[in-house]
Amino acid sequence: xxxxxARRRFIGASSTVAAALLSAxxxxxxxxxxTGQGGASRKSADIRHDAGTHGPxxxxxxxxxxxxxxxxxxxxxPALTGLxxxxxxxxxxxxxxAFGGQLPDMPGAVSERYDLVVVGAGxxxxxxxxxxxxxxxxxxxxxxxxxxDFGGHAQRNEFRVDGRxxxxxxxxxxxxAPASNFSRDVHGLxxxxxxxxxxxxxxxxxxxxxxxxxxxxxxxxxxxVFGRAAVVPQAPDMEDARQAAAAIxxxxxxxADRRALVRLYTDPDDHLRGKGASFAERTSYHDFLKTTVGxxxxxxxxxxxxxxxxxxRNGRALSVSEAWSAGxxxxxxxxxxGEVGPDGDxxxxxxxxxxxxxxxxxxxxxxxxxxxRRLIPAAAPGHTMEDIVLAPFDYGALDRPxxxxxxxxxxxxxxxxxxxxxxxxxxxxNSGGQLRRIQAKQCIFAGHAALAARIxxxxxxxxxxxxAGNIRGVMLYAKVALKNTRxxxxxxxxxxxxxASPYVLLKLDEPVSMGGYRCPQTADExxxxxxxxxxxxxxxxxxxxxxxxxxxxxxxxxxxxxEAELREQLRAVFALAGENADEAIAAMTINxxxxxxxxxxARLWDSDQATRAAIHAMQQPAGQIFLAGSDxxxxxxxxxxxxxxxxxxxxxxxA
Numbered sequence: 223x224x225x226x227x228a229r230r231r232f233i234g235a236s237s238t239v240a241a242a243l244l245s246a247x248x249x250x251x252x253x254x255x256x257t258g259q260g261g262a263s264r265k266s267a268d269i270r271h272d273a274g275t276h277g278p279x280x281x282x283x284x285x286x287x288x289x290x291x292x293x294x295x296x297x298x299x300p301a302l303t304g305l306x307x308x309x310x311x312x313x314x315x316x317x318x319x320a321f322g323g324q325l326p327d328m329p330g331a332v333s334e335r336y337d338l339v340v341v342g343a344g345x346x347x348x349x350x351x352x353x354x355x356x357x358x359x360x361x362x363x364x365x366x367x368x369x370x371d372f373g374g375h376a377q378r379n380e381f382r383v384d385g386r387x388x389x390x391x392x393x394x395x396x397x398x399a400p401a402s403n404f405s406r407d408v409h410g411l412x413x414x415x416x417x418x419x420x421x422x423x424x425x426x427x428x429x430x431x432x433x434x435x436x437x438x439x440x441x442x443x444x445x446x447v448f449g450r451a452a453v454v455p456q457a458p459d460m461e462d463a464r465q466a467a468a469a470i471x472x473x474x475x476x477x478a479d480r481r482a483l484v485r486l487y488t489d490p491d492d493h494l495r496g497k498g499a500s501f502a503e504r505t506s507y508h509d510f511l512k513t514t515v516g517x518x519x520x521x522x523x524x525x526x527x528x529x530x531x532x533x534x535r536n537g538r539a540l541s542v543s544e545a546w547s548a549g550x551x552x553x554x555x556x557x558x559x560g561e562v563g564p565d566g567d568x569x570x571x572x573x574x575x576x577x578x579x580x581x582x583x584x585x586x587x588x589x590x591x592x593x594x595r596r597l598i599p600a601a602a603p604g605h606t607m608e609d610i611v612l613a614p615f616d617y618g619a620l621d622r623p624x625x626x627x628x629x630x631x632x633x634x635x636x637x638x639x640x641x642x643x644x645x646x647x648x649x650x651x652n653s654g655g656q657l658r659r660i661q662a663k664q665c666i667f668a669g670h671a672a673l674a675a676r677i678x679x680x681x682x683x684x685x686x687x688x689x690a691g692n693i694r695g696v697m698l699y700a701k702v703a704l705k706n707t708r709x710x711x712x713x714x715x716x717x718x719x720x721x722a723s724p725y726v727l728l729k730l731d732e733p734v735s736m737g738g739y740r741c742p743q744t745a746d747e748x749x750x751x752x753x754x755x756x757x758x759x760x761x762x763x764x765x766x767x768x769x770x771x772x773x774x775x776x777x778x779x780x781x782x783x784x785e786a787e788l789r790e791q792l793r794a795v796f797a798l799a800g801e802n803a804d805e806a807i808a809a810m811t812i813n814x815x816x817x818x819x820x821x822x823x824a825r826l827w828d829s830d831q832a833t834r835a836a837i838h839a840m841q842q843p844a845g846q847i848f849l850a851g852s853d854x855x856x857x858x859x860x861x862x863x864x865x866x867x868x869x870x871x872x873x874x875x876x877a
Contacts, residue, residue, distance in 0.1 A: 297617045299371035300378040300587075305781040306392060307377070307699070307813035309370075325679065326636050328646050329659040336364045338874070339647050339662040341635045343367035344374020345394065345586060346851045346863035347668030348593040349411060351627065353871045354666070355597065356414075363597075363627045364660065366649055368634040372620075373590035375815060376860075381703035383748035383808045389611070389739060390701050390731050390750045391585025392813040397422070398859055399576040407868045408861045415592040417607045419580050425736035426579035430743065431716035437730075440715035442795055443474050447523055447722040450474040453798050455714035460551060463488040479521040486515070486525075486552045494556045499543065502558060503825055507545040508537035515552055523722045525551060531719075531727040531754045534695030534819040538760045539768055541825040583611055583734045583741065586860050591615065597627045611737030638665060638678050640845035664846045664874050668867065670694065670817055671840060671853035681844055688839035692853050693766040695819035696773045700725065700753035700788050703809040709801040711745035718795065724787050725753040728795065748808065753788060765824035773816050784812050820851075820858035841869065848873045 299306075338354055340347045343365050351363050371377050375393030382388070400409070400419045412419065431437045438456045445451040452474045458466035466487040470480050493514045494502055505514070507529075511522045526537040528550055533540065546553040582588035591610050595602045600619040604610060620629040636657065637648040645665040650657045667674050675681065675690035707730060710716060717729030731750040733741045742749040759771025779787075788810070789803065796803035823833045833856065840854040850870035852862040 298615070299617070300380045300584075301382075303381070303809050303811045305784070305814055306379065306811050307369075307375075308816045309814065325677065326648060326657055328637055328639060328648050329657055331659060332646075332661045333658045334364065334660045336660065336662045337361040337664070338363045339645065339660055339665045340365040340668060341638065341647070341665065342374065342668035342851065343369070343372040343590075343629060343631070344668060344851070344863065345376050345590060345593075345860055346867045347374070347666070348372065348590055348597070349864050349867035350666045350668055350850050350871050351597055352414075352593050353411070353867060354874065355627065357871070357875055361626075364662070365597075365627070365629045366633050366635055366647075366660075367629075367631055368652060370632050372594055372629060372631065373587050375818070376586040376590045377813070378584040378587035378591075379701045379750075379811045379813070381701075381748075381750065381809050381811075383703050383705060386748050387739070388703055388742075388748060388750050389583040390752070391581075391587055391699075392701070392811075393699055393815060393818075394586035394860060395581065395732075396578065396585065396860075397580035398578070398861070400580060400861075401576055403859070404861050405865055408864045411864055411868075412589075415589070415596065415607070416605065417589070417592065422582070422607070422736075423577070423579045425734050426581055427733040427735065427741065428577070428579060430733040430741075431730065434743075435711065435716070435745070437710065437714055437716040439717050439719070440713065441469075441473075441524075442718040442720040442723065442728070443524075444720070444723050444791075444794065448474050448520060451794050451798060453713050453715065453718065453795065457719060458483075458487050460487050460549070460554070473524070475520055475524070476518075479518050482515075482517055483521055483524070483551075486517075490515075490552045490555055492555045492557050493552070494542070494558070499558060502542040502546065502556065505542050506538050506826060507540045507542055507550065510542045510545075511537065511552060525721070527721045527726045528719070530756050534697055534756050535765060535768070535824070536756075536758060536760055539758070539765045539824055539826065544825055581732045581734050582607075583732075583736065583739050589860065594620070594629065598625060598629060600625070606737075608737035611739050635669075636677055638667065638674075638847060639680065640847065645846050664848070664877065666848050666850050666867075666870050666874060668850040668870070671849070671851065674849060678844060678847065682839075682842075684835075685839045685842055685844070688836040689849075689853075691766070691836060692821045692840075692856075693769045694817035694821055694853075695769055696757040696776050697815050697818040698725075698753075698755040698757075698776070698784065699813040699815065700755065701811045701813065702751040702753065702788070702792070702807055704749050704751055704806050705808050706746050706806060707742070707749050707751075708745045709796045709799040709803075709806065712799040712801070713795075720791070723791055725755045725791055727754040728752070728792075751792075755788075764827045766821070766827075769821070776814065776816055781812065784814070785810055788812070820853045820856055820862075822856045822858065841866075843873050843877065846874075846877060848877075 338361055340351045340363065347365060351365050355361050355363060377392035379390050379392045380387065397419050440453055440455045441457050443452045454469055454472045456469050458469040460466065467484045470483050473480055508522060508526050511517045511525055529540055529548060530536045542553065543558065546556055546558050588610050592607065598619060600616065602613040602615045604613045632652045633649045634652055635647055635649045639646050644661060644663040647660045647662060647665060648657050649660065671689040671692040675686050710730060720726050720728060729752050731752050735741045757772030757776045758768045759775065760768055762768040762771050792803040796806065837856055840849060848870040850866045852858050852866060854866050855862050
């Protein structure tokens with residue numbers, strides 16, 4: 223499981239400007255990701271990157287601002303624990319608008335003026351600001367975000383346990399298959415920032431868990447669902463029939479179910495014989511397993527969440543063709559190669575042979591930090607991708623009057639409209655206060671697509687509907703600071719797939735040491751445990767409603783309930799090792815992403831034609847407003863976010 227090439231994880235990109243509006247986007251098919259189909263243009267007219275060169279230094283501005291928002295000394299969001307991400311207060315203003323509020327009027331008086339306002343301080347928004355200022359060094363830029371930290375999903379969590387610093391990622395995790403997926407523009411931006419992904423991969427200790435510590439990728443079965451709690455230290459491997467049979471023999475399932483699963487993993491029938499590609503496109507993986515293959519409810523429960531952590535959807539929202547493309551059990555012999563379904567070529571299986579090792583200790587938060595440091599040099603010292611890991615950040619420097627680039631956190635944008643003299647942006651401080659008008663020559667919106675549909679009056683109907691139709695995936699990224707990892711050492715695992723459990727994935731953090739930071743090496747050292755919880759109302763009639771219903775479920779729970787749910791599952795896992803979870807837990811941070819993965823095409827309901835049309839509509843300029851973010855390509859990856867920033871900036875420069 224751990225380092226398979228198809229690992230998606232939460233590598234989304236655009237910032238949430240308002241945390242709880244119906245939003246989203248879809249990622250392209252695996253093959254489209256590799257080829258660039260349906261996304262941003264791979265050729266840029268105005269922003270060019272040449273291999274081995276760095277962009278010119280950003281020029282300083284000269285005009286001071288009268289409005290300053292100095293942060294208090296010592297304000298450092300990454301060190302905060304409890305509920306983070308879309309935390310309390312970050313979505314209050316947006317919720318007031320989303321749940322029955324009227325679009326506010328634009329204030330008449332202008333409080334500030336800029337060349338460019340960027341809405342959203344996620345990877346796409348920060349990249350857009352960086353690229354725009356590279357092309358126009360004298361430009362004065364304001365970046366606004368509703369969170370108390372920058373990065374969007376690419377935020378950072380920190381803990382201190384027994385005097386030791388632990389660094390981890392709050393959301394966006396990895397540079398995913400850079401050799402296969404990254405356009406020239408993405409490679410060029412990373413080079414500008416001093417990021418060498420090949421060198422980055424060498425900081426990832428690939429042999430730590432499975433080699434030095436002898437730990438595997440296992441499965442946790444809960445007593446509530448499977449009748450007996452159990453950990454199987456080696457998950458079945460579809461490419462090793464003997465190993466798969468041995469692993470499945472240890473599952474707490476009836477003998478008939480175990481035999482059926484062995485067959486499914488090792489040599490399944492072609493259950494689509496006579497049905498073809500159309501059936502594969504219009505049948506869910508769950509129904510295929512239940513009805514066509516004829517598995518029991520418990521056997522289906524084991525398989526239904528195999529894709530949940532990667533896709534933020536379970537088998538009820540995944541077509542058989544998508545399951546086949548992902549290489550899920552039971553699809554090996556379906557004979558779909560070369561088949562053509564109602565929307566075209568089904569043979570879109572994609573398998574990159576690149577390892578999943580391109581991580582900073584804090585995931586893509588380091589990319590966000592590199593961008594902020596280049597935009598606002600006073601925020602942090604240093605100049606390399608290594609020294610960014612431990613570079614101290616001065617949040618008080620982000621929004622200083624007189625700075626040519628200002629980053630304003632804790633503010634929500636509630637209206638954007640074109641005027642004769644540019645773009646008017648109305649925003650308010652999350653803690654309350656007067657709605658203020660900011661005037662800019664141009665605006666790049668890099669937040670949730672659905673928010674754009676709500677706060678930009680006058681959008682063409684097709685564009686409005688495409689933006690409004692983006693309903694993002696809903697998930698928690700839980701980070702647990704452990705005093706030690708002896709329980710996992712005893713169980714013989716470094717990660718656990720947990721079917722039909724609240725947290726479908728529990729794993730020790732990625733083993734990355736760089737820039738003076740050293741990841742834990744032994745079971746006796748403090749370490750971070752990563753957990754993924756996906757919220758879906760999976761009885762809803764389509765993926766959008768599944769995700770919308772899941773968001774309502776998540777937002778109805780408070781922090782205490784969320785923490786209790788996690789502790790209960792950890793207690794069951796630790797008990798199997800004879801350990802006490804409550805004694806091992808030093809601290810918890812729960813990153814709530816009510817709007818997580820960008821919405822991406824669900825082939826059970828979304829045609830290729832409709833998806834292409836929606837993407838095209840979202841990418842169109844709206845006067846002097848230009849839309850960026852991974853939503854606009856339905857591609858929840860770092861590279862998707864950057865490609866969309868490039869496109870939006872080019873549109874702005876050409877306008």
